[in-house]
Amino acid sequence: MAALSQDGSHAPDVVVEPLDLTARVDEALAVQALAFGLTDDEIDIRRYIVLRHLQNPGARALGATTEEGKLVGFVYGMPNDRSHWWSTVVEPYLRRNGTDGWLDDSFVITELHVHPRFQGRGVGRELITTITDGCGLPRSILSAIDTESPARALYRRLGYQDLAGQVLFPSAPSPYVVMGAPLPLRRAN
Numbered sequence: 103m104a105a106l107s108q109d110g111s112h113a114p115d116v117v118v119e120p121l122d123l124t125a126r127v128d129e130a131l132a133v134q135a136l137a138f139g140l141t142d143d144e145i146d147i148r149r150y151i152v153l154r155h156l157q158n159p160g161a162r163a164l165g166a167t168t169e170e171g172k173l174v175g176f177v178y179g180m181p182n183d184r185s186h187w188w189s190t191v192v193e194p195y196l197r198r199n200g201t202d203g204w205l206d207d208s209f210v211i212t213e214l215h216v217h218p219r220f221q222g223r224g225v226g227r228e229l230i231t232t233i234t235d236g237c238g239l240p241r242s243i244l245s246a247i248d249t250e251s252p253a254r255a256l257y258r259r260l261g262y263q264d265l266a267g268q269v270l271f272p273s274a275p276s277p278y279v280v281m282g283a284p285l286p287l288r289r290a291n
């Protein structure tokens with residue numbers, strides 16, 4: 103469990119700890135809706151997908167919670183399996199670049215979101231470094247929208263490098279980049 107001191111004397115402390123995401127999926131999706139933007143229909147679809155993901159062996163989730171118990175950030179992921187839908191979509195792009203070895207023995211970060219009011223205080227960094235520290239695998243992979251976003255800046259800072267760009271997921275409007283990093287993730291200087 104890690105307590106994060108924050109800027110601003112009125113901000114409550116935020117604690118990063120294991121999250122029962124099955125029980126708190128609606129709170130997590132409310133955070134994701136604020137951070138990333140989700141319609142009500144997308145929330146319903148995501149709820150089904152998250153609950154299914156959590157049944158995979160090795161799936162883990164961490165939450166960032168205020169002193170009052172309000173969930174303000176979460177991350178979840180699982181060991182990659184080449185038969186998983188996400189892996190089958192990205193595999194041809196990685197194979198073309200000779201980087202598909204990253205799909206083996208790799209922990210996938212499936213979602214990472216921090217409530218907008220709590221962004222920029224190290225919560226995202228703490229969530230992703232803590233979950234990957236405990237995964238027992240030598241590398242981590244993820245996909246992010248293929249644009250220069252805060253998320254991509256965070257991933258680069260932690261040592262993630264581009265493995266393939268312009269990756270198209272069915273029904274997603276924007277192309278994605280797949281990134282990979284050796285574990286443990288790089289620490290801030």
Ligand SMILES: CC(C)(COP(=O)(O)OP(=O)(O)OC[C@H]1O[C@@H](n2cnc3c(N)ncnc32)[C@H](O)[C@@H]1OP(=O)(O)O)[C@@H](O)C(=O)NCCC(=O)NCCS
Nearest residue numbers: 137215216221222223224225226227246252253255256259
């Ligand atoms: C991406 C996200 C999870 C980062 O969480 P966060 O708690 O705000 O990030 P942190 O405060 O831990 O920042 C860590 C590093 O990320 C980078 N970063 C964070 N916000 C940034 C911003 N607005 N611009 C540029 N870099 C940024 C910085 O490198 C920062 O390190 P530094 O402070 O040492 O420079 C958060 O911005 C978010 O929820 N965004 C919307 C949802 C999203 O895009 N999720 C990822 C889907 S792939």
